Amino acid sequence: MTQSHPAPPEELSKTLGLVRIVEMDPAGRARLEYCAGTHMCHSGGVVQGGFVTGWIDAAMAHAGIAMSGPDVVPMSLELKISFFAPTRPGQVFAEGWVVKRGRTTCFFEGHLLDSAGKVLAKASSTLMLADRGKVEGAAKAAVG
Numbered sequence: 001m002t003q004s005h006p007a008p009p010e011e012l013s014k015t016l017g018l019v020r021i022v023e024m025d026p027a028g029r030a031r032l033e034y035c036a037g038t039h040m041c042h043s044g045g046v047v048q049g050g051f052v053t054g055w056i057d058a059a060m061a062h063a064g065i066a067m068s069g070p071d072v073v074p075m076s077l078e079l080k081i082s083f084f085a086p087t088r089p090g091q092v093f094a095e096g097w098v099v100k101r102g103r104t105t106c107f108f109e110g111h112l113l114d115s116a117g118k119v120l121a122k123a124s125s126t127l128m129l130a131d132r133g134k135v136e137g138a139a140k141a142a143v144g
Contacts (some may be wrong), residue, residue, distance in 0.1 A: 016054055019091075021062065028098030028108075030062035036089050047087040052112055056081065056123040059096035060108040064127050067098055067106075073135045077105070078126040084119055091115045104129050 017040065022031040032055070040051045057079060064074035096110035106129060111122045 016051065016058065018058075022093070024062055024066035026066055028063050028067035028101065029096070030059050030066050031093060031095045032059050032062060034092050034094060036087055036092050038089050041089060044086075045088060047089070049081070049083060052083065052087050052121050053079070053081050053123065055092065055094040056096065056110040056112050056121060057125065059094035060110045060123070060125050060127065061096070063096040063098055063108060063110075064106060064129055067101065068129050071132050072129040073132050074127045075130050075135070076125055077128050079123060080125070081121060081123040083121045085121075087112065087114070087120045092120070099124075 017035045017037055019033040019035050022033050024030050034055050036047045036051065038045070040047050042048050057076065061074040061076075065072060092115070093113045094110060095113065096108055098106055099109050100107040106127050108125045108127055109123065110125070112120045114120055
């Protein structure tokens with residue numbers, strides 16, 4: 001099931017190569033499609049690990065938003081990633097899902113798949129579901 005939720009900031013989406021949000025399920029699942037570009041690669045045409053990590057992190061955050069609604073900001077408290085195979089330029093899919101939900105702290109897992117469905121990397125994360133109004137208010141106060 002897909003629901004309407006706020007889109008990520010356009011600049012961030014462009015930097016990460018977001019093509020589309022494929023799914024956001026209120027059960028706590030999300031699937032995002034990215035285009036891994038050659039400008040994201042280091043030696044040997046392998047996508048830099050920070051992009052891979054960012055894609056899975058974003059999918060887990062989107063799963064948190066799908067589960068809790070647009071009034072929360074998922075904030076990473078801990079993130080672990082394991083790389084299984086090189087990610088090459090082209091279409092990739094990041095998926096995230098809730099493993100255990102608490103009132104404000106939740107545990108998520110996710111992975112990155114190539115277009116053939118091969119798992120390229122897996123991650124786990126502890127996320128705090130923060131109140132969007134408070135987070136945005138603090139950000140505005142910090143800027144001045």
